[in-house]
Amino acid sequence: MKTQQKYPRVFSFEFFPPKTEEAAENLRRTLGKLAPLKPRFCSVTFGAGGSTREKTFETALEIQQTTGIECAPHLSCIASTRQSIREILEAYRSHGIRHIVALRGDMPSGMLSAGEFRYANELVAFIRSETGNHFHIDVACYPEVHPQAASAESDLKNFKRKVDAGADSAITQYFYNPEAYFRFVDDCERLGIDIPIVPGIMPITNYSQLARFSDMCGADIPRWIRKRLEAFGDDRKSIRAFGLDVVADLCRRLLERGAPGLHFYTLNRADASLDVWNALGLGSA
Numbered sequence: 001m002k003t004q005q006k007y008p009r010v011f012s013f014e015f016f017p018p019k020t021e022e023a024a025e026n027l028r029r030t031l032g033k034l035a036p037l038k039p040r041f042c043s044v045t046f047g048a049g050g051s052t053r054e055k056t057f058e059t060a061l062e063i064q065q066t067t068g069i070e071c072a073p074h075l076s077c078i079a080s081t082r083q084s085i086r087e088i089l090e091a092y093r094s095h096g097i098r099h100i101v102a103l104r105g106d107m108p109s110g111m112l113s114a115g116e117f118r119y120a121n122e123l124v125a126f127i128r129s130e131t132g133n134h135f136h137i138d139v140a141c142y143p144e145v146h147p148q149a150a151s152a153e154s155d156l157k158n159f160k161r162k163v164d165a166g167a168d169s170a171i172t173q174y175f176y177n178p179e180a181y182f183r184f185v186d187d188c189e190r191l192g193i194d195i196p197i198v199p200g201i202m203p204i205t206n207y208s209q210l211a212r213f214s215d216m217c218g219a220d221i222p223r224w225i226r227k228r229l230e231a232f233g234d235d236r237k238s239i240r241a242f243g244l245d246v247v248a249d250l251c252r253r254l255l256e257r258g259a260p261g262l263h264f265y266t267l268n269r270a271d272a273s274l275d276v277w278n279a280l281g282l283g284s285a
């Protein structure tokens with residue numbers, strides 16, 4: 001954890017682009033509660049294969065312009081051409097965006113062509129070759145190993161490719177076992193990876209949704225957490241109280257051992273992230 005302890009802490013919130021005007025209003029209310037915490041940045045996800053290209057852009061701009069907080073649109077490269085990525089980078093640059101979360105993404109169902117990029121390291125290299133150091137580039141990493149990786153070691157080496165291509169920092173997939181993060185960071189140090197690796201935090205509010213997400217992205221819900229959440233059934237209040245306890249404790253342990261901040265997957269809702277934030281006594285970051 002030595003390399004991580006030297007970095008200043010960065011707190012951030014992730015949102016997805018709303019599909020309807022009602023959802024956009026909900027996001028504005030969420031921002032009304034989270035922006036006063038003064039996160040270092042907010043990020044906005046990018047739909048598989050560019051399906052939210054315009055919405056991601058509009059949402060990122062609206063957040064940046066209305067809150068004054070730096071906004072980092074995510075950009076995934078699978079099924080994209082170099083020219084289409086070039087156009088997006090140019091649009092971001094000309095509208096004052098300086099931070100990107102660069103990803104490979106997952107192939108959307110029904111889409112057959114993988115496009116001109118195979119992996120996220122190629123996207124990072126392309127962003128650097130097209131725009132130099134204009135953008136701060138975040139990339140994804142996986143303390144519990146990406147589900148398609150051949151092995152933990154090869155996944156780690158593939159993460160290093162993104163760092164070598166010019167990534168400035170990384171955000172992890174969410175996890176509930178802090179030891180997975182500590183070991184991952186130590187393994188990164190061993191390989192000479194020296195950028196901030198910020199834990200991604202998924203608050204717990206809804207067990208069936210969390211179980212579905214976790215199956216898809218390869219995040220492990222430890223048995224003792226699963227069993228308790230299952231036992232609560234439809235009792236949302238108990239799920240939230242237990243979830244808050246578990247997630248706040250996780251965050252506390254991460255920060256105490258030197259994690260350089262936290263990135264909250266808010267799912268466009270303020271309360272669960274806010275509760276964790278307050279339980280940690282973070283005040284205005």
Ligand code: FAD
Nearest residue numbers: 045046074103104105119120140146148149155158171173
């Ligand atoms: P990569 O780093 O390219 O890795 C993908 C897989 O390929 C891994 O198994 C890796 O080990 C392997 N690999 C990498 N490079 C090589 C290589 N050169 N040779 C052989 N194998 C290689 N998805 C979205 O669609 N939109 C989003 O907005 C979004 N935001 C995310 C934000 C965060 C913080 C995280 C953690 C994930 C996010 N995702 C998002 C999910 C992400 O797109 C998927 O996890 C995707 O499957 C992998 O993306 P990546 O950028 O990590 O890919």
